[in-house]
Amino acid sequence: MIEQALHTGTADGRVGTDDVPIRTKLWCTLLMVIFASFSNLMQVAFTALTTTPDTLYYIWCVLCTLLALPSGLLLTLRTNRPVLTFWAACVCCSILPFDSLMAMMALTAMIARRDSKNLTLGGIAATAAVSVWCQLRDVMRPPDVSLWQAIFTKNGTGATYGTEPELIIGKPAIAGIAIACAAIGVALSVLIGLQIRQRAITSAATAKADAAQNTVVLLKHDLDSQQFADALAAEAHDTLAHSLSLLALNASALQATTNHLQANLDPANTPDVVRQDVSSIAATAQDIRKQAAGALDEAHTIIDTLRHPEQAAALFTPTCETSLTRASLNALVDDARAAGMRIDSWIDIRDLSSLSDKTSKTAYRAVQEALTNARRHAMGATVALQVDAAPDRGIHIHVSNQSGNHHRNQQSAPRSAARPAAPAATATAVDSAPATSGAPTAAHTPATCATPAHGSTPASNRNSSTTAPNHDSGNANHNSNANRTGEGLAGLAARVRQLHGTCAYGFDDHRIFHVDVTLPWAPQAALAQPRLR
Template identity: 40%
Template sequence: MVPLASLMCLIQTSFFALNFDQDSPGYLFVILCILTAIPAGFLLLARSEYPEVTFWLACILVALLPFDSLLSSMAMCSLLARRADRRTSIRTCIVGTAVAVWSQLRDALQPADGSLWHLIFAKPYTGGGSGKPIVMLVEEPTIIITAIITALVSAAIAILVGLHIRSRARLRTANAVASAATSHAQSLANDLNNQQLADAIAAEAHDTLAHSLSLLALNASALQAEAARLGDSPEAQALSKKAEDIRKQSAGALDEAHAIIDMLRDPQKAWEQLAPSDETALTRESLDALIADTRNSGMTINTWIDIQQLSALDESIGKVAFRALQESLTNALRHAPGAPVSVELTAAPQSGVHMHVSNPLTDAAADGRAGAGLPGLTARVEAAGGQCRYGVDDRRLFHVDVLLPWRS
C-alpha cells in the first residue's frame, strides 16, 4: 500500500509538471511536490496508531498538492475501520469523498498534454513523446464526468472496505465476549456442581463417619466403666487407660471430622485454612516442637541435625522444608507405627537444605507403599526448584530424601 500510494502521487505530479517550463517558478513548485510525493506514502504507516491524524494530513496533501486521491482514500478506509463514532464516520466520508473528487477533477481540468485523464482518452500514438499533437477521442465533458464518477466509485469502495473491516472487528470482539461469557458460565456451573458434590459428601460424612466415631467414643466410655468394675488390678487399670485413650482419640477424630465437614460446606474458609501463608516455616523452635510432638506419640526418633544460618533462609523454602519433614514423620507414624525413625537434616548456604527420613517397614505397613501425601509433596518440592525421592530399599527400609536450594 505504501509504495503504491507514493507511485500514484509521483505519476500525477509528473503529468502536472508538463504544464510548466523548466525556467518557470511553477516548475520549482513541481520539484518540491515530487520530493514530497516520495515519502508521502509512508504516512500510511501511522494509520494504525494515529488514524485520524493520518487521514487529515493525507487530505491536506492531496488537496494542496497535485497528488492522486489514492493516498487519502487509503487513509479514509483505515480511519473508518478503527473509529466507530457516528459523527466521525460521517465527517470522514464527506471530506474523503470531496478530496477524491477534487483530485481527479483537478487532473481532468488540466491542459491535454499535462493530464493523465486526457492521456487515457487520447488517440494512440498522439501526444506525449510521440512528437504528434494529442488528439482526443471524446469531448471534454465526457472526461470530466468520467473522472468524477471514478472518484466517487473509488471513495465508495474505500468506505465500504473500511466499514467491512470494522464490522469484522466488531464480530471478533463479540465472539470473544461471548466465548468469555460461555467460559465463565461453564466455570460457574462447574463450581456449582462441585459445591453440590461437596455438600453431598459432607452430608454423607456427617451421617456415617461422625456417627461411627460418636459410637466409638460411647463404646470406649462404656468399656472404661466396665474396666472400673474389675477392681484395682494392674490389668484393669491398663484396660481402663487404653479405653480412655480410645475415647480421647475418637473424640479428637470426631472434632477433626466436623472440621473437615465444615470445610466442605464452606470452600472459602477451607482455602483460607489451607493457604500456604498459614504454614510453619523451618526454624529451630518449630523443628524441636515437631520432633517432640512425634516422640510424644510413641515413636522413637534418632536425629542428626546440622543447620547453619537458618534465620537467613527464604521463608517459602523454609515452609516447604518443614512440610516435607512433617509429611515424612506423619507417613511413618501412619504406615509403620512403632518402628524407629531416623532423621538427618542439614541446612547451609553452600549445600542448600537436605533432609533424609528413613524407617523400617512393619507388618502394619502392608506392601510398603508411601502415603498419599508424598506425591503432592514431590510436586511442591519440584515447584520450589528442589528434588524429592522416596521408596523402599533391599533391606525393607522406607526412605524419603528431599533436597531444596538455598535462597536467602
C-alpha cells in the first residue's frame, strides 16, 4: 500500500498533476508545531519515568527528548513536500516514543494538498496503523509510565501514594478505548483535509469562472468595438470619401475652366494682374485636387484600419523593411526622391545589431514621418536629412526644409513683386505640444545638417541633391497645410516619449521647418539576456 501511494508522487515527494493550491497560514503552522512538539515531549517524558542513569535505555530516552523538542518543525515542510513530510512523520512516530498527533496533522496536510485517491487511501491506512501502534504501545507499558493507564487509575493509588496502582477498568478495555480514539483522530484528520481541499478547489474553480467571465466580457466589448468600427468605417466611406471625391472632381473642373480661360485671354487687352490671378486660381485648383486625392487615400487607409485592425497591428511589428538599417533608409530616401522630393542625406549609423527592435522601428518611423510631412507641406523644397546612431551617443534624427510658402515666394518673386506678401506664421512644438508660435530652441534645431554630429565620420558619402519635377502649390492652401502641420508628428512624439526620448518640431526665424528626434540606445542583449543567479 505504501509503495502504491508513493508511486503516484515524484521522487522528492511532490505530485505534479494532483497539486491543490493551498495557502498556508503562519498562525496555523505555529499552532501545529507547538502541539506536535508538546505531545511528543509528553510521551517521551512518561516513557522515561522509570529509567535509571548509566543505562542504554536512559541514553535512548535523553536522545528522544532532544529530538522531541524540535520534532514539530517537520510540519513546516508540508507546504512544498506534503508527501515526504507525511511519511517522515509516520516513521518518527513508529520508531521513536512519540505521539501519533504529528502523523495525523501530516495526513491532513497531505490530503488537503494532493488530490489523489491512491495517495489518500494509502495515507489513511498508514496513519491508522501508526496511531493504533502508538496507543497500544502506551497501554502495554507499566502503569506508572503509561498515559492511558494513568487516566484510568483510582485516586489514592499508584507510586505517588506508595501503593500499587489500581485500574478502574481492565487493560483490554483501555486498549479498546485507545484504539477507538485513534480511529476518531484519523477520521477527523481525513475530514479536515478533505474539507480544506474542497474549499481550495472551489476557490480555484470560482477564480477560473471569474476569469472566464471577464474574458467573455472583454470579447463582447471587442466585438461591440469592432461592430462600432465597422459602422464608423461604412459611414466614413459613404460620407467622407464621397465628399472628398466630389471635392477632387470640382477642383479638376475648376482647373480645366481656368486653363481654358487662360488660353482664351488676349495678352494685349488683359491686365497683368488678371492674368496672374487666373494663373494663381489654376495653381490653387491643382493643389486642391492633389490634396483631395491624397486625403481620399488617407481616408481609405483609415477605413481599412477600422475594418481590419489585425492587419493594422502588423504595421507596428518590426521588420527588416521598417527597422533602422542602412538598406531601409536608402530605400526610404530613394522612394521619396522618386516621388519628386529633393533630399540631401547624411547617414552615420553603427552597431545596429545590438539595438532593440522597438527603438529601431521608432527611429525608422521618425525618419519616415518627417519626410512625409515635408512632402505634404513643402513639396519641391530641398530637404536636409541627418541620421546619427551609435551605442555611446544614442540616436539623433534631424530633418529640415523650407516652408512651402517661402519656397513658392522664391519661385514666383518676379510675378508677384508688385503684390505685398502675406505675413508668415511661425509654429513650433516640443514633444507632443501643438504647433503654435515661437521658434524651437537651438538645441533641437541645428542650423545645418552638413556637419556630422559629434565629429563622427559618416558611414556613407553624402548624397548630392537631385532635381525633381517642380509641383507648384497655392499660397492659401499651403497656409492651411501649415496650420495642420504636426498631426502625424504629435503621434510620433508620443511614441518617442514612451521610449524616454525627445521630439521637437517647428519653424525657426528663417522660416525653416525642423524635426529633431533623440532616442536613448536600448541594447537588444539587455532586453533578451536572462538574469544570472
